[in-house]
Amino acid sequence: MSSSLPDIKNNFSDWYNEVIYQAQLTDESPVRGTVIIRPYGTAIWENIRNRLDERIKETGHQNAMFPLFIPESFLKREAAHVEGFAPELAVVTYAGGKKLEEPLVVRPTSETIIHYMFARWLTSWRDLPIKINQWANVVRWEMRPRAFLRTTEFFWQEGHTAHETKKEAEEEVLMMLKEYVALAKDYLAIPVISGQKSEQEKFPGGEKTLTFEALMQDGKALQMGTSHLLSQSFAHAFDMKFQDRNGQLAYPYLTSWGVTTRLIGALVMVHGDQKGLCLPPKIAPIQVIIIPIFKKEEEKEAVMNSANAVAAALKKAGIRVQIDTDDQKTPGAKFYHWEIRGVPVRLEIGPRDVAQKKAVMVDRLGLGKDIVSVVDEIASTIQKKLAEVHTAMFNRAQELQQAMWYKEEKLATFGKKLQQEGGFYQTGWCGDPACEAKLKEFQASTRCLIEEKTFKTCFACDNPSKQDVLVAKSY
C-alpha cells in the first residue's frame, strides 16, 4: 500500500498539513487559529515536557503558576513590550455578566505579571537569584495560523529569573540555551545553530535574545526557542528593587526563556518522509510496534503468546511497546498505519518466527531488516537499535543542513536562489537595519549572528561587515 500523502519534495506545505492530520497528531478545530492536539500529539509533547522539566529542575528552577489574565495596564508599563504584543492580544471585556472596568488581556507571555510578583518578593540580595518556570498556555492572535508553528493558542514553558549581577544573568541565559540545544540534539535528533538575534528580531523590551534555529526539509529555518537577557528595563518598569551587599538599592538583572509545542512541528518537518512521520526514539510515544502475523486461526495462539512475551520483556526494560491486535486489518495495512505514525521500530512475528524463537525487526528509517532472537536479549537488541536509529536520524538531518548551508557574499547574487530553494546563507553584515530590511524582498530575514568573520563587506552595501550573519526564509 503506497502513501496517500502529497509529494514531500514538491508540495511540502500540503504534505505537512496532511501528515499531521493522518498521523492523528492534530485535528481541525472549530475555533479559528487553534488546533486540537490529539492523544498521539499530546503524548509527544508530554515526552518532551517531562525531559525538559527534569532539566529545568536540575538546573535549580522551580515551577509556579501565574494567572492567565493580565491587567491591560501591566502590559503598558514596558513601552517596547506592549508595542510588540499589542496587535496579537485577545482581550476579555465582559465577565460574570458585567463589562469589566479594566479589560483583561489573555497572556501572550507572562513577563509583566511575573515581574510584578518578583517586585513583591524581592527585598535583599539574599533573595536572589529567583529562578521560576511556568508550563502554560498562551494566546497570540494569528492571522495565518499553522498547526504547531503558529497558532492563536499554544503551549510552552516560560522561565523567568532575577539575578544580582549582569554576569550571572548572562550565564543563566547561556545555560538555558545550552539545555535547549542539548534537548534538540539528544532527544529530538535535531541539529541546530544558535546565536544572537539582531536588534530587529529580538524580544520586545529585552536587551539581547539568543535563539536556536533548525533547517526544515523545504529549506526554511524554524526558530526553535529563545533565551532572553532582559536586563533591567522590566525591573525599572515594575519598580523591582533590592538592597545589595553594600546596603544600596539596586535593580536586578532579569532573564526569560521558552520553548513551545512548535518543537513538534520541527520534528515533523526535519524527520518526516514520503511515508509519513519519522519519530526520534526518545520522544516517540510508541517506540516498538509488534505486528502478529497469522493466516489460520490455529496459528493465532502461538503467535500471540510470543508477541505478548516480547512485549512484556520490552516493557520491563522501560521500552514503550504496543501490540497491534486489530483483527480487521491485514498486516500490510498495519505496516502502513504505523509507518505514517513514525514508530521507530516494527517487530513482525509469524508462525515460522515463533518456531525459531525469532522476529523480523524493521526500523522506520530504513537502516535495514534483521532477523532477531526473541529469547533473553530482545530488550537489549531493541535498545541498541533505538540508539542506532537516533544517531542515524541526527546524522541524516545534519547532512541535510550542511548540504543546504551556503557561504555567499552578496544578496544580489544569492537572493534568487534563497527565495526559490531556501537554505541557510552565511554572509557578512554591516549591522545596519536598512540592509537587513532588504532581505524582505526575498522573503528572508536574519536568523542569528554568527561568531565568525568570513566576509569583508556587508551582503547589501559596501560598508565593512561587523560579523557573519545567518540569513534564511523562515516559518
Place this chain on the structure above:
Amino acid sequence: MSSSLPDIKNNFSDWYNEVIYQAQLTDESPVRGTVIIRPYGTAIWENIRNRLDERIKETGHQNAMFPLFIPESFLKREAAHVEGFAPELAVVTYAGGKKLEEPLVVRPTSETIIHYMFARWLTSWRDLPIKINQWANVVRWEMRPRAFLRTTEFFWQEGHTAHETKKEAEEEVLMMLKEYVALAKDYLAIPVISGQKSEQEKFPGGEKTLTFEALMQDGKALQMGTSHLLSQSFAHAFDMKFQDRNGQLAYPYLTSWGVTTRLIGALVMVHGDQKGLCLPPKIAPIQVIIIPIFKKEEEKEAVMNSANAVAAALKKAGIRVQIDTDDQKTPGAKFYHWEIRGVPVRLEIGPRDVAQKKAVMVDRLGLGKDIVSVVDEIASTIQKKLAEVHTAMFNRAQELQQAMWYKEEKLATFGKKLQQEGGFYQTGWCGDPACEAKLKEFQASTRCLIEEKTFKTCFACDNPSKQDVLVAKSY
C-alpha cells in the same frame, strides 16, 4: 517560637488564609479572583497530578489538548448547560485589534468543544469507547473568591468519555469515582464520603452526578470532585451518532469527571494545625528536612558530613529530602519554618549525634521523638516512619469525621447546631426540592444521597423518606 497564625479553633477562616500565605503555597494576585500558586504549592499539585495521571492512563484514558476558547454558540446548544454556566463566564470580545464577530468564551469546562470533536471522530461502534482526559486551566468568574477553593481561574483534569451502552458509561463513572476516593485515602490521607448528588446539585446538562466529599476541621463539607453520567443530552445537542452493531444509527452515552487544585485546599483544612500545614508524606514536596546543629565552627564539618551522607542515602531510596543550610537562622527558627510548611519528618543532627552515628527524628504530627541510627538502615527507618505518619493522619481525620457525623430526624431539631457548629448530618428526605431548599435557612445543602434508609420521614416534612441524605454547610 510560637505560631503567629490566627487561632485555628475560633478563627478558621483567617487561619486558612494566613497559613497558605505563610507556608508560601500562594500569594495575592493583582488579578481579581485569582491567586499566584508559588513553587511549594505547585510542587504539591504536581505530586497529586503525577499520581492521578498515572492512574488515568492505567485505566485506559489518553490525554489530549483542546482549545481554551469556546464559541459562545457551542455553550448554547445544551440548554441546561448554558443556564448553569452563563453567570460565571469570561468573554473575549476583542482580538487581534478587532471586535470579534462571535464572542469567544474562556472555557468554564470543555464538554461542548470536546463533544463537537467526538461527533467528528465517531462513526461506528468500533470507534467506542472514546476515553479522553485533559489537564487544563478553566475560568469561572467568582464573586467571593477563596484561594484553592473558589478562584476565577483554576487548574484541573477533566475526563470525557463516550460509550456504546449506558451500562458501560455507568461503569466508567463509578470506576473514576473509585479512583478519586482511592487517591484521597492513599495519597491525601483524607477519608471521604461518596454518593449521588440531588437533582438540584447535579452538573448542568447531565443525568446523574456522583460526588466525593470530605469534612473540614471547621465542620464544613468540601466537594472534592465529581464524576458525571451525562447520558445522551450532549450527544443529541452535538449530533453525535454512530452505527451500532445492528447497523442502526445510535447516540453514545457520555461521561465526564474531574478534580481540581481545590484538593490542595482540602489538604490544608483537613490536616493543618495551630503550627501550620501538616502534609501527607506521599504528596509532600519535601518529606524529610535535615537540620544540622552546631555552635562552634569546628563542629560544622563533621555535622555537615553526616547530614550530607544521610541526605544521599535517603535520596537514593527515592525519599524527597532537603538539608536546611541557611546560616542566618537558629535551629529553633528552622524548626518553625519547616513546621509551618508541614514537612512530615525532621532529622536533627548535632555534634553528639555525629559521634554516636545517630540523629533525632521528629515527626510533624507529634507521634513522638526518636533517636535513630544513621548507619545503613536510615532509609528504611524513614520509610517506615512516613508510612506510619500517613496512617496516623488518615485515622485522625477519620476520627474527626466520625465525631462530627450526626444522625438526626428533623431539621427543626438539628438546624441550629448545624448552622453554628457544622458537621455531617445524616437524615431522611422525601426527595422534594422544596424541602431541600429549606436547608438554605441554615446555610446548608444536601451533599449526597446515602444508600441507607434509617429514617421514616423527611427532615423537613412528614412525607415518607425515600432514602438517607447527607446534609452539611459547605465551601
